[in-house]
Amino acid sequence: MLEVRDLIVSIAGNTILDGLNLTVRDGEVAAIMGPNGTGKSTLAYVIAGKEEYEVEGGEILVDGEDILAKSPDERAAAGVFLAFQYPVEIPGVGTMTFLRAALNAQRRARGEDELTTPAFMKRVNEAGAMLEIRKDFMKRALNVGFSGGEKKRMDILQMALLEPSVAILDETDSGLDIDAIRIVSEGVNKLRSAKRSFVLITHYQRLLNYIVPDTVHVMSGGRIVRTGGKELALELEQSGYRDFAPHSAAQPAAE
Amino acid sequence: MAAVQETVDRVKSIDVTEYKYGFSSVIEMDKAPAGLNEDIVRLISSKKNEPEWLTEWRLEAYRRWLTLEEPDWARVNYPRVKFDELHYYAAPKSHSGPKSLDEVDPELLRVYEKLGIPLQEQELLAGVEGAAQRRVAVDAVFDSVSVVTTFKNELAKAGVIFCPISEAVHTHPELVKKYLGSVVPTSDNYYSTLNAAVFSDGSFVYIPKGVRCPMELSTYFRINEQNTGQFERTLIIADEGSYVSYLEGCTAPRRDENQLHAAVVELITHDDAEIKYSTVQNWYPGDAEGKGGIYNFVTKRGDCRGKNSKISWTQVETGSAITWKYPSCILRGDGSRGEFYSIAISNGHQQVDSGTKMLHLGKNTTSRIISKGISAGKSQNTYRGQVSAHRKATNARNFTNCDSLLIGNDCGAHTVPYIEARNDSAQFEHEATTSKISEDQMFYCQQRGLSAEEATALIVNGFVRDVLQQLPMEFAVEAQKLIAISLEGSVG
Numbered sequence: 001m002l003e004v005r006d007l008i009v010s011i012a013g014n015t016i017l018d019g020l021n022l023t024v025r026d027g028e029v030a031a032i033m034g035p036n037g038t039g040k041s042t043l044a045y046v047i048a049g050k051e052e053y054e055v056e057g058g059e060i061l062v063d064g065e066d067i068l069a070k071s072p073d074e075r076a077a078a079g080v081f082l083a084f085q086y087p088v089e090i091p092g093v094g095t096m097t098f099l100r101a102a103l104n105a106q107r108r109a110r111g112e113d114e115l116t117t118p119a120f121m122k123r124v125n126e127a128g129a130m131l132e133i134r135k136d137f138m139k140r141a142l143n144v145g146f147s148g149g150e151k152k153r154m155d156i157l158q159m160a161l162l163e164p165s166v167a168i169l170d171e172t173d174s175g176l177d178i179d180a181i182r183i184v185s186e187g188v189n190k191l192r193s194a195k196r197s198f199v200l201i202t203h204y205q206r207l208l209n210y211i212v213p214d215t216v217h218v219m220s221g222g223r224i225v226r227t228g229g230k231e232l233a234l235e236l237e238q239s240g241y242r243d244f245a246p247h248s249a250a251q252p253a254a255e
Numbered sequence: 256m257a258a259v260q261e262t263v264d265r266v267k268s269i270d271v272t273e274y275k276y277g278f279s280s281v282i283e284m285d286k287a288p289a290g291l292n293e294d295i296v297r298l299i300s301s302k303k304n305e306p307e308w309l310t311e312w313r314l315e316a317y318r319r320w321l322t323l324e325e326p327d328w329a330r331v332n333y334p335r336v337k338f339d340e341l342h343y344y345a346a347p348k349s350h351s352g353p354k355s356l357d358e359v360d361p362e363l364l365r366v367y368e369k370l371g372i373p374l375q376e377q378e379l380l381a382g383v384e385g386a387a388q389r390r391v392a393v394d395a396v397f398d399s400v401s402v403v404t405t406f407k408n409e410l411a412k413a414g415v416i417f418c419p420i421s422e423a424v425h426t427h428p429e430l431v432k433k434y435l436g437s438v439v440p441t442s443d444n445y446y447s448t449l450n451a452a453v454f455s456d457g458s459f460v461y462i463p464k465g466v467r468c469p470m471e472l473s474t475y476f477r478i479n480e481q482n483t484g485q486f487e488r489t490l491i492i493a494d495e496g497s498y499v500s501y502l503e504g505c506t507a508p509r510r511d512e513n514q515l516h517a518a519v520v521e522l523i524t525h526d527d528a529e530i531k532y533s534t535v536q537n538w539y540p541g542d543a544e545g546k547g548g549i550y551n552f553v554t555k556r557g558d559c560r561g562k563n564s565k566i567s568w569t570q571v572e573t574g575s576a577i578t579w580k581y582p583s584c585i586l587r588g589d590g591s592r593g594e595f596y597s598i599a600i601s602n603g604h605q606q607v608d609s610g611t612k613m614l615h616l617g618k619n620t621t622s623r624i625i626s627k628g629i630s631a632g633k634s635q636n637t638y639r640g641q642v643s644a645h646r647k648a649t650n651a652r653n654f655t656n657c658d659s660l661l662i663g664n665d666c667g668a669h670t671v672p673y674i675e676a677r678n679d680s681a682q683f684e685h686e687a688t689t690s691k692i693s694e695d696q697m698f699y700c701q702q703r704g705l706s707a708e709e710a711t712a713l714i715v716n717g718f719v720r721d722v723l724q725q726l727p728m729e730f731a732v733e734a735q736k737l738i739a740i741s742l743e744g745s746v747g
């Protein structure tokens with residue numbers, strides 16, 4: 001479960017998030033929509049702990065525990081996962097090496113034993129098959145020379161391996177063709193569980209045809225300004241975000 | 256910004272006094288008086304009962320050294336060495352040629368244990384029957400005199416000679432006389448000339464015709480007695496069609512005063528022979544203010560004397576205050592090949608000026624240079640490399656790749672290639688990059704659960720992977736550990 005309360009965040013003196021509130025219950029898939037530059041990606045980065053942002057107020061709780069004082073790796077071990085809009089390439093670092101290092105680092109941080117090689121291989125192979133990732137990809141350096149769709153699939157594979165309690169997908173559909181969206185979405189749908197909260201950040205309703213959200217939140221001016229069910233996304237598709245300009249009359253419905 | 260900044264701070268904060276191997280053992284030393292003159296040179300020679308030709312060879316080198324000036328072209332700054340305050344000879348007193356590890360000073364064995372060199376384990380390993388077992392023969396050099404030489408019988412069966420050079424002078428004088436100074440002549444440079452005059456000891460290896468050395472040969476050595484320059488001299492000869500892989504690894508105890516290390520390594524390959532020479536160097540780099548640390552002024556050169564012969568240098572350089580080192584290949588034989596794979600990591604106030612020379616003399620000679628420099632802290636890291644094709648070196652080919660990685664804003668990386676082709680059929684390629692670990696890479700790794708140190712080590716290991724792959728397995732593991740130690744202090 002993710003709870004964001006009265007979050008105020010600035011970067012270089014500019015306020016980006018201005019008293020944002022958001023609750024995503026266990027098992028819930030929440031879509032966050034809104035125009036460009038409204039702070040959606042900032043929200044994702046701040047939850048994951050990227051340090052260039054200044055948190056001036058508020059709380060972020062994961063499963064009831066405040067994570068704001070934690071470093072990014074501690075937040076990961078606490079169950080936060082961010083699927084990046086642009087997953088980075090790490091030259092020379094084998095994909096398997098990276099996956100294993102990440103998984104074992106999190107397990108160590110939680111006081112669990114490291115996985116044995118056979119157990120690790122089994123889990124990677126299962127996740128790889130689910131996401132239709134060719135085995136030779138696993139032998140290459142992480143994300144190096146991967147297409148946009150392949151990188152996104154690799155991110156979802158990591159999500160499957162790391163089993164987060166809060167999974168945030170930042171514009172996962174951007175730059176993907178329709179087949180890639182289908183594969184990624186099917187992967188995400190298989191990872192939906194009663195214990196996991198999903199936050200889908202997206203511009204377009206399109207992704208939500210594949211991953212049907214429980215709730216849809218509209219963000220504008222650094223706040224959630226309206227909350228509804230999945231039908232809200234369709235409404236936005238029709239009318240656009242015009243009604244939600246930061247200084248329009250619309251009031252934050254979520255509060 | 257912040258994530259990387261944290262790593263930078265961490266790297267900066269590494270108190271180099273944490274240097275893992277910075278201890279000093281108490282073994283009685285037998286030391287020559289400070290300073291250098293012909294009497295000292297004679298003393299060194301007589302201590303080793305050397306034949307007259309070698310005494311004369313040393314004296315000639317000494318006289319030549321007096322006429323030379325210390326080179327200053329490298330991109331390093333340091334207080335000049337006071338050569339007249341150094342001791343040029345030191346030997347453990349207990350030296351009487353132990354026949355087995357049981358006869359070795361237990362204090363010495365403890366030193367090796369602290370260094371994580373499982374001598375006994377390795378000996379056991381080599382005694383185990385079965386082809387699957389990798390074997391490593393250790394000629395352990397403690398300061399100046401070799402005190403333990405293992406596996407001689409095993410090697411003798413193959414006809415391989417692997418012994419201290421001081422011993423080879425007596426047991427194989429014809430080979431030593433023929434090859435000593437034939438690659439690095441006594442007149443070569445300031446430090447190698449000094450080495451020729453006062454060299455202490457080192458390894459001698461001869462692989463006979465057609466023999467593939469049955470195990471990897473390894474020497475671990477340390478500088479120990481305070482104020483003692485160490486002048487290692489290594490000579491490796493691979494006769495026609497033979498092969499040997501030689502590993503050199505070293506650490507030194509902590510010192511307040513700078514210690515000079517001026518080694519000379521000479522490699523010779525005859526027709527169709529191959530020598531693979533790997534080094535992991537982790538000498539004391541100095542304290543957090545840059546005080547102390549080893550001056551590593553080394554001359555390493557291989558001569559591909561025969562047709563289709565090959566010499567490959569692989570080095571992982573993490574230690575020393577100053578490194579001045581250019582393992583080189585003279586590609587004399589037609590069709591010969593030289594390789595240089597290097598990882599040089601500098602942190603704190605370390606200064607590295609290292610690289611290689613590939614001198615193409617024969618026809619159809621090829622060479623390959625892969626250099627990975629990593630600078631952190633306030634260190635300066637320079638790659639200096641020379642590739643040249645002689646007039647007769649038809650179809651000489653070289654590929655050079657120099658990559659530099661910067662960690663933080665106070666360090667420097669420099670690439671100084673010298674390329675000279677006197678034959679228009681030569682094909683030389685040079686690639687160079689300089690990069691920093693990106694904020695995005697750090698954040699990505701940390702988001703997946705890796706700590707800042709783990710993320711840095713992972714990214715750096717990825718950066719140097721091409722070179723690590725060249726190392727024999729045992730060394731690759733050790734090298735990865737050293738990389739972690741060099742950049743993170745407490746890890747490993």
